[in-house]
Amino acid sequence: IIDNIPLNGPTVNVLASENFIHQSMSIIVENAIKKATDVREKVCEWRSPEQLKELLDLELRDGGESESEILQRFKDAIRYSVKTTHPHFFNQLYAGMEPYSMVASFIIEALKPSLYTYEVAPVFTLAEEAVLKKMMELIGWKDGGDGIFNAGGSMSNMYAVNLARYRCCPDIKENGLSAAPRLVMFTSQECHYSISKAAALLGIGTKNVYAIPSDERGKMIPSALEEQILSAKSEGAVPFMVNATAGTTVLGAFDPIDVIADICEKHNLWLHVDACWGGAALVSSKHKHLLKGIHRADSVAWNPHKMLMACLQCSAFMVRDKTSLLQRCHSARASYLFQQDKFYDVSYDTGDKSVQCSRKPDAFKIWLMWKALGSKELEQRVDRALAMARYLAEEIKKREGFRLLMEVAPVIKERMMKKGSMMVGYQPHGEKANFFRMIIISPQVSRQDMDFVLDEINNLGKDL
Amino acid sequence: IIDNIPLNGPTVNVLASENFIHQSMSIIVENAIKKATDVREKVCEWRSPEQLKELLDLELRDGGESESEILQRFKDAIRYSVKTTHPHFFNQLYAGMEPYSMVASFIIEALKPSLYTYEVAPVFTLAEEAVLKKMMELIGWKDGGDGIFNAGGSMSNMYAVNLARYRCCPDIKENGLSAAPRLVMFTSQECHYSISKAAALLGIGTKNVYAIPSDERGKMIPSALEEQILSAKSEGAVPFMVNATAGTTVLGAFDPIDVIADICEKHNLWLHVDACWGGAALVSSKHKHLLKGIHRADSVAWNPHKMLMACLQCSAFMVRDKTSLLQRCHSARASYLFQQDKFYDVSYDTGDKSVQCSRKPDAFKIWLMWKALGSKELEQRVDRALAMARYLAEEIKKREGFRLLMEVAPVIKERMMKKGSMMVGYQPHGEKANFFRMIIISPQVSRQDMDFVLDEINNLGKDL
Numbered sequence A, B: 001i002i003d004n005i006p007l008n009g010p011t012v013n014v015l016a017s018e019n020f021i022h023q024s025m026s027i028i029v030e031n032a033i034k035k036a037t038d039v040r041e042k043v044c045e046w047r048s049p050e051q052l053k054e055l056l057d058l059e060l061r062d063g064g065e066s067e068s069e070i071l072q073r074f075k076d077a078i079r080y081s082v083k084t085t086h087p088h089f090f091n092q093l094y095a096g097m098e099p100y101s102m103v104a105s106f107i108i109e110a111l112k113p114s115l116y117t118y119e120v121a122p123v124f125t126l127a128e129e130a131v132l133k134k135m136m137e138l139i140g141w142k143d144g145g146d147g148i149f150n151a152g153g154s155m156s157n158m159y160a161v162n163l164a165r166y167r168c169c170p171d172i173k174e175n176g177l178s179a180a181p182r183l184v185m186f187t188s189q190e191c192h193y194s195i196s197k198a199a200a201l202l203g204i205g206t207k208n209v210y211a212i213p214s215d216e217r218g219k220m221i222p223s224a225l226e227e228q229i230l231s232a233k234s235e236g237a238v239p240f241m242v243n244a245t246a247g248t249t250v251l252g253a254f255d256p257i258d259v260i261a262d263i264c265e266k267h268n269l270w271l272h273v274d275a276c277w278g279g280a281a282l283v284s285s286k287h288k289h290l291l292k293g294i295h296r297a298d299s300v301a302w303n304p305h306k307m308l309m310a311c312l313q314c315s316a317f318m319v320r321d322k323t324s325l326l327q328r329c330h331s332a333r334a335s336y337l338f339q340q341d342k343f344y345d346v347s348y349d350t351g352d353k354s355v356q357c358s359r360k361p362d363a364f365k366i367w368l369m370w371k372a373l374g375s376k377e378l379e380q381r382v383d384r385a386l387a388m389a390r391y392l393a394e395e396i397k398k399r400e401g402f403r404l405l406m407e408v409a410p411v412i413k414e415r416m417m418k419k420g421s422m423m424v425g426y427q428p429h430g431e432k433a434n435f436f437r438m439i440i441i442s443p444q445v446s447r448q449d450m451d452f453v454l455d456e457i458n459n460l461g462k463d464l
Helices: A014-035 A049-056 A067-079 A099-111 A122-139 A153-168 A194-201 A222-234 A257-267 A278-283 A325-330 A363-398 A409-419 A447-461 B014-035 B049-056 B067-079 B099-111 B122-139 B153-168 B194-201 B222-234 B257-267 B278-283 B325-330 B363-398 B409-419 B447-461
Strands: A146-150 A183-188 A209-212 A238-245 A270-274 A299-302 A315-319 A423-429 A432-437 B146-150 B183-188 B209-212 B238-245 B270-274 B299-302 B315-319 B423-429 B432-437
Touching: A014 A067, A014 B014, A014 B099, A049 A067, A049 B122, A067 B099, A067 B122, A067 B363, A099 A363, A099 B014, A099 B067, A099 B099, A122 A146, A122 A278, A122 A315, A122 A363, A122 B049, A122 B067, A146 A153, A146 A325, A153 A183, A153 A194, A153 A238, A153 A270, A153 A299, A153 A315, A153 A325, A183 A194, A183 A222, A194 A209, A194 B325, A209 A222, A222 A238, A222 A257, A238 A257, A257 A270, A278 A299, A278 A363, A325 B194, A363 A447, A363 B067, A409 A423, A409 A432, A409 A447, B014 B067, B049 B067, B099 B363, B122 B146, B122 B278, B122 B315, B122 B363, B146 B153, B146 B325, B153 B183, B153 B194, B153 B238, B153 B270, B153 B299, B153 B315, B153 B325, B183 B194, B183 B222, B194 B209, B209 B222, B222 B238, B222 B257, B238 B257, B257 B270, B278 B299, B278 B363, B363 B447, B409 B423, B409 B432, B409 B447
Parallel strands: A183 A209, A183 A238, A238 A270, A270 A299, B183 B209, B183 B238, B238 B270, B270 B299
Antiparallel strands: A146 A315, A299 A315, A423 A432, B146 B315, B299 B315, B423 B432
């Protein structure tokens, strides 16, 4: 006894929770898996923030609750959550349930590994290596490269900016930017907003992100890129990188990587390809031409949690460099974690490549499902989702009342949420009014669902 | 049929996987939960990278595998993974299994929510709000504040640096640092390495992080802090923030926050408290004095996945400011996601406070367990872990052969890993040779385990 606290024996025994864990898992299977993916059920059961606060009793108190009360909380949490795995969820660049990946993520949650040293996460470290190897092979880096998974595509894009800057001016890591020249980077006006967030966070400044015009389809116009590079140089600024997007967020456009790579070579600029969304096309022999030239990129971001349906998050950042640029750029060499007198090959201690400390082993979620499905099945899924999108586009052309682009999207969205029948995102674009952005990913989706979407938009908006 | 691909009906049906999901869950319960936490089992089954690659067959191929093969892969992955939930895992600043939190994280994995807009994650958005409210109450911010959970304490510390810089020089977000004065920040020599990583990433430069000496116990010496602030100013640099650590990584020391806050007020510097590890003491009326003055901080990082045992990751970043500084500093206002013409209060769309886009609803993992256990039980756990550490310290004093600090730690570590009997980290510190850093968190741990640790180190090293 120390401080009046008895120390003999454990005070919590996991075995005592076994029954509770089994009951919880039954609830998850019934409600969060089977019911959530059932097309006859709602996508969401809409409640306003005020209503939901009343329903959920969120306050944290001194006393605890019984297991049966907690099980009821599970049911409520699932009930009022959006079912992003439902066949009618088209709202984000991810959708659908992939059972193999889901179960892999359960293993991760139960084992609580963190990727920084091999000794704490041996299996997951090697699984990450295997997935990166395969993805780099699909990119076309014949000699491999380097990379890590991290917490989302925005972070991958940030890593790219940091690496590009480090290659251009390695002293900035120590000395900071205050004595450096004005660095500028280039990206299309259609790129993801994380590029601008990265410029802000990294001290480059959002004004030093030059937005290159895109054509009507949403692709960067290469001649405009070269003009702006020359113009930046004439201002005395120092161009250091170009971001090309393979699959833009709103229009799904692919920038012409090969032509952009020519320009980058000519001006000695780092080429990053944000293929978070469009990278999946690399598994398809029919569609990989969309990313022609990606093997010439210095770095690539690609999120298997999007089109490939791995559980969130699953985001790879890869670099063609093989001189430890990633590690040199990010390392801090913490002696409590990255001891150099270890008894195994410390090149497997990947933690100092990251700006995180604890890092989830997200690669395992795509490794396991890739093992189960094989590349061929992944390819068929991608091909089918793209065919489905073509079907929808053709059906829209046939239907009266679509393509009008009147200001009805926010009203139709409100009605679909309150009905819970489906979820599709909307946004304005350039001079175009708010329109619905349909995202098709999952093999749980069928032609019938496409027809449902059109009928439902029609029904929800017919009085407008 | 489009492109020879039939589009009628779903090609993947989750119900067909039900049996597989049940079998997987049984494996998880038996192997990753029950066996993993059984004190009679090994903490790890050590294999070198080369051996493990041979055992696991990691390569990804065109063809898939059968369900039974995949189930065997689950078993292998669990078998060769480190059991961080085992009572003899003292290697990291997290340990132990918390069944409530684990099940909450299973729900998250099954539902695949992402926190950016209320409409996609209503329950999880409100759970985050409730947890932040409670944590800020414990910090002592009577009028509340603002905050978000994010992917680890390193990111929280980065957020602090960015916010401090934004308050000091808001134009840097747009214009970058190249025209800015040399900004400098202050932290103790014992701080976590993420502070230096943040300075590198944000373009401040690691040389502009001034390391303040600590006393023998590891606490920042406030008089030295003030000296260095004055010295930086005399160099023409612009001090903008101080990082105080509540619970340092190696020695577990608490910087004297109250005195540091006086200095920050005097010099108008942002005060960030990195309480990732030590924040848990705030739930204990006996130990919260360790963080006296934390209510005066401008920002706080606190990871409930450490001492409070929530599943990884669970990391809160909180700001005292109530003028939307967090959002203004990080926002990019993506029109496809943060439409302002929505039908509900868009202040619940928290995504633009983050530098991530997709963000996991990690707060739910601590919310659910806090509901189940209540603050009182959390307090008892923290008190018991600290009492256990005192017991161990007293026992070490009694034992011959301990405190010698000869260069034996790497050898003992190698032997414990290969035996799999326990995991404790080691590192050098200042002029001290490699020593073992014991971390005590979980209520699954008992006095018997403390005695075991001492006996085991003794046994493993007795021939040295």
